[in-house]
Every structure is written in C-alpha cells, then in structure tokens.
Amino acid sequence: MPTADRSPGAEILLRALKDQGVEVIFGYPGGAVLPIYDAIFNQNAIRHILVRQEGGAVHAAEGYARSTGKVGVVLVTSGPGATNAVTGLADALMDSIPVVCLTGQVPTHLIGNDAFQEADTTGITRPATKHNYLVKRSEDLARVVHEAFYVARSGRPGPVVIDLPKDILIAPAPYTEAADGHRSYRPRTEPDLAQIRHAVTLLKQAKRPIIYAGGGVINSGPHASGSLRALVAATGFPVTNTLMGLGSCPASDPRFLGMLGMHGTYEANLAMHGCDVMLAIGARFDDRVTGRLNAFSQGSRKIHIDIDPSSLNKNVPVEIAIVSDAGKAIDALLAAWKADPAPVDAPALTTWWRQIDEWREKKCLAYTQDMTAGSIIRPQYAIQRLYELTRAVKQDIFITTEVGQHQMWAAQYFHFDRPNHWMTSGGLGTMGYGLPAAMGVQIAHPDALVIDIAGEASVLMNIQEMGTLAQYRLPVKVFILNNEYMGMVRQWQELLHGGRYSESYSAALPDFVKLADAFHAKGLRAKTVDELDAVILEMLASDTAVIADIAVDPKENCFPMIPSGAAHNEMILGVGSESDAAAITDQGLVLV
Secondary structure (H helix, E strand, C coil): CEEEEEEEHHHHHHHHHHHCCCCEEEECCCHHHHHHHHHHHCCCCCEEEECCCHHHHHHHHHHHHHHHCCCEEEEECCCHHHHHCHHHHHHHHHCCCCEEEEEEECCHHHCCCCCCCCCCHHHHHHHHCCEEEECCCHHHHHHHHHHHHHHHHCCCCCEEEEEEEHHHHHCEEEEECCCCCCCCCCCCCCCCHHHHHHHHHHHHCCCCEEEEECHHHHHCCHHHHHHHHHHHHHHCCCEEECCCCCCCCCCCCCCEEEECCCCCCHHHHHHHHHCCEEEEECCCCCHHHHCCHHHCCCCCEEEEEECCHHHCCCCCCCCEEEECCHHHHHHHHHHHHHHCCCCCCHHHHHHHHHHHHHHHCCCCCCCCCCCCCCCCECHHHHHHHHHHHHCCCCCCEEEEECCCHHHHHHHHHCCCCCCCCEECCCCCCCCCCHHHHHHHHHHHCCCCEEEEEEEHHHHHHHHHHHHHHHHCCCCCEEEEEECCECHHHHHHHHHHCCCCCCCCECCCCCCHHHHHHHCCCEEEEECCHHHHHHHHHHHHHCCCCEEEEEEECCCCCCCCECCCCCCCCCCECCCCCHHHHHHHHHHCCCCC
16 A cells, blocks of 8 residues: 655655665666656665666666576666667567666656657557556556566566656655555466476477477576476486577586577587477577478477467477476476386487487587687687686676677587576677676676677677776676678678678778777787787786777688578588589578
8 A cells, every 4th residue: 555655756766666676777867857866866775877878778787687687777768768778678578688667758748749858658669568657647656666577577577668757756656565466467487287297298208309498497597597407417308508598508518419590509400300309498489499480390299388378389389388487397397207207218319319429520610720820810719719718717707799690609609507697689689789788797796707799890889888887997898709890791691692792891990999998998909819818818807898809700600500591401511612602692501
C-alpha cells in the first residue's frame, strides 16, 4: 500500500531504485530529467556514470548486467535522448539482457503537442523492448518502477522503458513498496517432470547425441552453468555453445566441440548435422546457428528447453518442448538421469566419439603464422597471443567485443572456462557495442582486467566513450585488430559478390596512438609479428586505459564459414588461392 508521506517524484524514483538494489546508473542529463539529476545530487547511495552518448549508456548497462547478473539501469532525457537509446534497447532485447531505461518526457499536458524534445517514446520503443510504461499519475510511479524491474529480470530477461513526464518528477508522490511478483506476468520457471523423464528416456536411447547450450544457460545464473557441466560429465555427451553461450561449458572440457554456427568449428557443425538426438537448452535456433532450415539436422529427434514459450517450435519443430528456467531444467534432467536405471548405448556412443575425433583432426582453426621478423600479423595469432599472455595475469579477465571478423576470431581463439566473462552483441550485431560494454563491466568489476577486442571500423562508432574512461579512471584495454576494412563486409564481398569491394575500405582512419593520447589514455602499436608480444605485455601491465593498435593482414578471412542459406555440411574451410575464390564466387559454396 502507498505510504502516507509524499516526496517529489524524482526522490520517490530514486528510493524505488535503491530498494531494487541499484548501485549504478549510466546516463546523460537533459532538461526533462533535471529533477532526477537534482535528486541524484542530494544522495550518495546510487552512483551515476556520465557517458558521452545515450547509446553508449545502454551498452554500458548491458555490459554491467551481463557480467553481474543484475539489472542494468539507464537514464536519458526526452526526444533525442530516448531515440539515441533505441539501438541499445533493441540489442538488449535480442540478447535477453535485463535493462531498465528511464527516459524523460515533456510534461503530461504537452504530450501530443510537438513540444520541444518531445517524442513518442513508448510508441518508438514498443518493438525494441520487452515492455514499456508511460507514467501519467504520481500514484503509479513507485509501483511502475518495481514492476519494471520484475519484468526485466523475470522469465526471458529483457529491456524495459519507463517514460517519465517532467511534471510527474516534480509533483509529490506516495511511495509504494515492491509487491511480490506481478498480478498477471508470472512466467513459468519449473519444468514439467513428466517431460523431463521423457527427455531422459530419449537421451539414453541416443546413438549420436549432442547438447546445444545457449545464452539462456548463462542468464539463469552461475548455478546453471555448473549444472550443465555436471550433466555433460554424467552423460559423456558432446556439447557445443552458441556465440552467446560461450563460457557455460568450459572450453577446456574435452567434450566441448567449440562454438557452432556460421563461423563455428567443423566438428560442432557436423555433429549437429549428423546427430540423432539433440538437447537444446536456452537457445533459440537462430539463423546463424541453423543455416538452411530444411537441411538442419534432418531426422534428429529434438528436445528444446527454454523459458520463453514463444521460442519453442518457432523456427525448428521439436519432439519435446519444455518451458522452464534453464538451470532448473538441467537440475531436473540430472536428477532424472541418475534415477533412471537404463544404460546409455555405450558402443554407439564410442563410435560417435570416434567420428567426432575424425572431424576434429581436420583442425579447422589451424593457421600458419610467419614468425620472421617484420612479417605481417595474422589476426588469429594476435588473439591467440592475447589469450596466452593473459593466462599469467592474476586478475579476473572479462572480454567484450565489437562486431565483425574480430568478434568471430575472439570467439574461436579466446577460450572461456566460466560464464559471464564474455560480452558480445549476438542477435542484433551492433557495431560500437564493445567499448561502452567494457566500460560497464569495469564499473561492475573495478579490480578486473577488462579487454575490448575491437575492429578499427566498429570501435569508432562509440569512440567518444574513451572520455568516460578518462573521467572515471577506468583502465579498460582496447585491443584493435586493424585491417583497414570493414572486414566481414569485405569478406562477403570477396566470397559472394565477385570481389567488388564497394565502400568497405576505410580510407581515412585516425592515428589510434594519438587518439589515445587525446583521450588521456596510453596508445600502443604493433605493425609486425616481432612487435606483438611486447605491445600486449605493456598493455596488460598498464594501470590506465589503453588503445593497442594491432596492424593485421587486411586480406585475411574468417573461416570456417557456412554461407548464408547453406547447410551445416556445406562449409568453406579456407581459400588457398585466387582460383579457389573464383570457384566459390561462381558456385556459392564449397562442399566439405
């Protein structure tokens, strides 16, 4: 029930945020939200991080949320402040990241009058959010805030917008304590045990099983990843991860086949293609994973576990569809597996592993680096050395990425053994994500080593956030694989568009070392292979923000690759000559 005492809406808002456990807000002020900033000035419980653009604020909140499991909080003003946040909101929606975005709005009596900095924020953000609110009554303010946090973190997590007219922030409002749950939104989290037992029966009969785990396992919390590891150990089955699921199963586990999908490993993709029983947990069968749907894992019997009922049977029909929190479902599977006396088909499983080991012998991620002094750096080698040299660092290590070739190379060559240490834009593929996301991670983990693995084109989309790093003395490391191209665009133009490199070359890049200096950071550069290790070590040893500009081969492509619209067994493993490239251009793909 509302309390009798009333305070200005802005103060009620901050009280509700504090009661929701909020410690940090990423924001940018403007006229419509100045009452909130005035209230922030008068308290010390919640820290505010001043970003340089509202899109960066949302990505920072995503990094904070993804690395902690908490809800990230954003504060922006009306009009362009809210519209600048839309890309980040859509990114959080696609990748199921819990974010609450507070947007300013013109006073209620001016809504619809085209007032200064007015925008239909709820209308604009409706398709980019899990839910949104326009607060029109002071009596609703505290309740809406509590409800927004519940919606953002419950069920399939996602972003929620609260649009706040300026008069609501000024007028007195009552405080309402957080309710237990929600009157109508109560997502199912417990699995149906009969379905779980059915799934176990199917899994124990499998001759060529595979476990396919996605970001939903990580969103469920660290316990879910631990349970997944226990399930893999108990079954002895091979396991693969989506891009968003990396870290839920240790990369060091011998049963881990690597990432699957468009730039996944040969063994993971062919195991998915050839399995007879598939257990999908917290993954949504997106097109970058499935490839051509009518050729995806034909004939296999599929079990799909997801907390979002709308994801079940959406892209791929399955035999057993279980609505549940991933962690709770895995725990139930593990208990049912142990309780079921039926044995696995051990001879068939041995044969299946023998086949997988043959696929592994392809060594699809192998490459050759010329170690002669003065040789150009291959991007795979740059990531490999970054990974190897960070093994000696005693700090906790978190990796964010921008979007492009470097993102895929990071997924392939930087190995993750724990969840919540890999932050990347998967569903929306948002260039400019990595730097502000790293900023949010560093705020959440001040003593950690946070590295944004970047491309020179992508990082420039939010490079202004280097100013935020300087203001708050955040020692984020930006590791740029600089090939002077929008690399993934150039790769597709080479392989699928006859080598017509239309507008993919960056002809006027900044000097990143000087740029780092301008932003009060340290700038480093490696142009040849013999310079690489020293630059990485100096970067890791620095206690300030660093931009490391690593010049890499501009012609290098990211393989393996399943061309868009192809099947898992229609992969490009590599291009050895111009004639090979021409054959791919003419035929569309190379069969393995």
